[in-house]
Amino acid sequence: MSKKGEHDYSATVVWTGNSGVGTKNYRAFSRDHEITCGNKTKIYGSADPAFLGDSSRYNPEELLLSSLSACHMLWYLHLCADAGITVSEYTDNAEGRMIETKSGSGHFEKVTLQPIVNIGAGDDSELAKSLHEKAHSFCFIANSVNFEVACEPEIRSSV
Structure with missing residues (x-):
């Protein structure tokens, strides 16, 4: 059992890509998993197509990017509600860059x-914009990664 302020999570990942010969060689198996x-x-997952994955399934890199975006959004909505900013729509077109290293890692x-x-x-658009910085500082996922997470918000007022 977790102590107050601690939160435990669990996930089960099952590889479903054994085509009958297991990992006999690099191209012998599918990267599919659930x-x-x-x-x-x-969630139906695979590797990025660059690593022989199925492009119709989510890959770990997309899920990491999505987690950063969703965590930021949830904090931002919370902070806007607390500040009296009424958000009617929120869409994030997040982008990320992964670099492969010479060792094959990345x-x-x-x-x-x-x-x-x-x-x-009638809401304060400058306050609405500034709350993105605060949301970023609170985001659990952004605080857990070792690379830059930038935010370039656009605030639009309803007419």
């Missing part, structure tokens, strides 16, 4: 969040 967290809907170099936020007509 991710479940409790009784929630399965790492994310940078992620840029690009949220487009619609706020109420």
